[in-house]
Amino acid sequence: MNRLESLVRENIRALKPYSSARDEFSGSEGVFLDANENPFGEFNRYPDPYQKALKEKLSQLKDIPSKNIFIGNGSDEIIDLVFRIFCEPGKDKVITFPPTYGMYEVSAGINNVEVITVPLTTDFQIDFKEFYRQTEENQNIKIVFVCSPNNPTGNSIKNIEKLLKCNAIVVVDEAYVDFSGSPSLLGKLLNYSNLIVLQTFSKSLGLAAARVGVAYAGETIIELMNKVKPPYNVSTLNQKAALKALKNHETTRRHLTMIYKERKRVYKALMHLNQVIKIYPSDANFLLVEVKDAHLVYNKLVEKNIIIRNRDSVIKNCVRITIGTPEENNQLINELKNL
Template sequence: MFELQKLLRPHIAAIKPYSSARDEYSGSDGVFLDANENPFGSITQEAFNRYPDPYQSALKVEIAKIKNVSPQQIFLGNGSDEAIDLLFRAFCRPSIDEVIILPPTYGMYEVSANINDVKLKKVNLTADFQIDLNGILEAISANTKIIFFCSPNNPSGNKLKRQDMLSILAQFEGLVVVDEAYIDFSDEPSFTTELAKYPNLLVMQTFSKAWGLASLRLGMAFASVEIIKILNLIKPPYNISGLTQETVLAAIGNVSAKDQMVKSLLVERANLQESLAAISYVQKIYPSDANFLLVKMKDARKVYEYLIDHLIIVRDRSKVVLCDDCLRISVGTPAENQHLIQIMKKFQA
């Protein structure tokens, strides 16, 4: 049985959070003489002299509407990476506890584990980039606190089998994190629909991909109210700038524009896949539910360097487990994709 307080590091459960001026008074009207701000404004035309809402309340209300969750089930971080780091800090005792990751996968799980001195157990995905269910169950120990799933997976691009993830959720007494950075490009329903059933589930999404707001660094985490309270307890006081909050508020009022960009990217993904398949030295293009393709080819490193020489930048994943001789290619604009194909056709394998 999942028991959140038993999972939590004891000193985190007892911590007294930093109390900011906006914790003590959250109203928007008044004479603000409480936060040592500059009362004359900022040196720009924008009013940046006041601290932002530390809990992004107005933004969470609007996100809740499009994600079908309550605002209290949302954590917003400086990218999804902040949520990942906070999970380690809240639940994993250094040098004692461990987490399970499924290579090849998003690299920040391992980086955050190393920063926080948390042991990693790696259970590789299968040859077709699916979950080794028995391998995970065998790897779980009394000190396993978190299991990370990335679906659609980075760098392979495919969605993981939903039933396998649900099976782990039902059997594991720790936290299960489902990273859905690329969910907008998939036909799979979000795991946010499972939050009411599984109190040990945390779902991560981002504004960096489908929404086209990577520079703003805004990640989302959805979980039980109790888990979100813990993340809010240990986050920096003002982790999301006022400018970011205002910009994203404006953006999410236009969901149809995001949906149109996704539709266009899916068309371009199919076109790019077809064009790549016609190149002689391309050996395999893995199925993708994301906005990129993992492509196996002869002389992958040489192709990568050749493309760099022509100012086309892709990711060399050929040294990553299960990704021998593979490049990861993001779907670009029609002109960018056509230029890529033209240059690749001239390469002599």
């Protein structure tokens, strides 16, 4: 058994996956009497279980073979799948670097997996000394989750490649990478069989409603994901919406340019406000802002129908503000001026 196989749960290694009607016959022409579908209607047929057209388009754009791509019902589905493939409930452990995206911990809880936290340093980077200490002290660490650019701090994480030397799966969540100038870890995919890069259609591509997340990884990991996922996990409507978004390069580029510009403008405008103590530099589509009183700022804005995220529970007196349209941002700035 190789290093990667030894990380997989025994029951998953032995699992004989469900074979759907579309697994057994994948052609698109014919009289289809094999899947107990209703012969009438517009949405009567099951979706392509392997999202071939969408993967081909992604493959072209990212220069990654289709066999190294997995599509999930949002990245959140993929995070849960990774737990179910690699972590034995009640026995295995994962590492996270808080403050970070909350779903790693929630998914761990759902799967009864212990989370070892290695807090980010004061400049929101990885504390490698503590990371190595934890990996030496703990057996059964199966997954390391790192989010870059990180939510809610907004910064890119440095030296991620150093994590890949450990004997665990490393999930690099790049949900916000398109808003940053930092390169994706996708270029390292061929070098590390334990690397999973997560990206999503929910942020830069503006498709949060459609629930489409993407994992890029070696073939072995993608095969395991295909084995464990529900057979028709991404609807035809969502596959079509995602494909359309990929074809609309121009619109995406225009929106990204607008978001960069607004991020800069909102940053400058907030800097001068009485309530604001510090604004952290951001590689994402949001700003982490330290204010004098996060609860007050949050509640006053809610009264004006402007909803931001109060992150005081994770970083003292900090709020996270998503960059909106220029009009929305003006409303935010005006209300904050009046505080």
